[in-house]
Amino acid sequence: MEEWRPVKGWESSYEVSNMGNVRSLDRVVIDKNGVRRSVYGRMLTKSKHTNGYYFVNLCRENSTLMRDVHRLVAEAFLQHDDYKNVVHHKDHNRTNNCVENLQWVTNYENMVESAIYHSSTHDYKDSHNLLGTHKCLDCGKLVRYKSVRCKPCAAKYIQRNYKSHKLTSDEVKDALITNRGNFTQAAKAFGMSDNALRKWCKKYGLPTRSKDWRH
Numbered sequence: 001m002e003e004w005r006p007v008k009g010w011e012s013s014y015e016v017s018n019m020g021n022v023r024s025l026d027r028v029v030i031d032k033n034g035v036r037r038s039v040y041g042r043m044l045t046k047s048k049h050t051n052g053y054y055f056v057n058l059c060r061e062n063s064t065l066m067r068d069v070h071r072l073v074a075e076a077f078l079q080h081d082d083y084k085n086v087v088h089h090k091d092h093n094r095t096n097n098c099v100e101n102l103q104w105v106t107n108y109e110n111m112v113e114s115a116i117y118h119s120s121t122h123d124y125k126d127s128h129n130l131l132g133t134h135k136c137l138d139c140g141k142l143v144r145y146k147s148v149r150c151k152p153c154a155a156k157y158i159q160r161n162y163k164s165h166k167l168t169s170d171e172v173k174d175a176l177i178t179n180r181g182n183f184t185q186a187a188k189a190f191g192m193s194d195n196a197l198r199k200w201c202k203k204y205g206l207p208t209r210s211k212d213w214r215h
Contacts, residue, residue: 001188002017002018002019002021003018004016004017004023005015005017005018005076005077006076007022007058007067007072007075007076008072008075008076010058010060012025012027013025013027013058013060014044014058016072016073016076017073018073018077018098018099019097019098019099020054020069020070020096021043021044021174022043022044022046022056022069022072022098023041023042023043023044024039024042025041026038026039026040026041027039027041030061031062034060044056044057046069047133048095049068051094052094052095053068053069053070053094054068054069054094054095055067055068056069056072057067057147068087069097070087070089070094070097070102071087071090073097073098073099073102074087074099074103074104076103077099078099078102078103078104080104081104083106084104084105084106084109085104085106085107086103086104086105086106086107086110087103087105087107087110088102088103088104088105088110089101089102089108090102090103092113092114092210100199116209136149136150136151136153137149137153138150138153138156139152139153152201167190167200169204169206171190172197172200172201172204172206173206175187175189175190175197176197176201176206176213177209177213180213180214181209181211181212181213181214182210183197183198183210
């Protein structure tokens with residue numbers, strides 16, 4: 001059964017239901033010319049953000065405020081602690097704003113829940129490493145998304161590789177010409193950093209700036 005409660009902060013003008021609907025109430029308003037007129041209540045039309053959430057426009061004193069429907073429902077029907085200020089959809093369907101599908105969580109909890117859901121259903125890129133999927137190849141510590149090694153291990157690897165891998169002048173030239181002066185991409189072919197490759201350029205008297213190789 002649909003239950004209606006006042007919208008927080010708009011108690012005399014709007015109500016929201018446990019099913020995710022919003023309606024206005026019969027009321028008297030004063031327009032910009034100072035004239036009092038009666039306004040009859042109606043069900044509000046919900047629009048959708050580009051991110052998939054529903055919102056409605058609430059009007060007061062000739063101004064309009066856009067409010068997300070899921071937050072209106074949660075504020076009216078769900079109690080929460082101050083540190084939990086994000087409304088999470090349990091089924092990850094952003095259009096399902098029934099109160100049973102909503103819960104207050106922290107921002108971090110919301111990110112973890114989304115990461116777990118998308119990792120099981122899509123090709124999810126764990127860019128914040130919330131699931132601990134990115135680890136250093138050498139020591140196993142957690143690293144950032146797309147990183148292969150942590151900073152200490154990367155420094156050791158680069159130093160070791162620079163000393164052991166001796167490049168010829170032709171190898172350096174071919175790599176930089178092929179990659180149009182992109183030192184980062186060229187260095188990957190030798191398993192070293194772009195700075196290490198620049199050291200080899202200096203050794204052979206070759207340009208160390210990308211723009212010099214592009215031409």
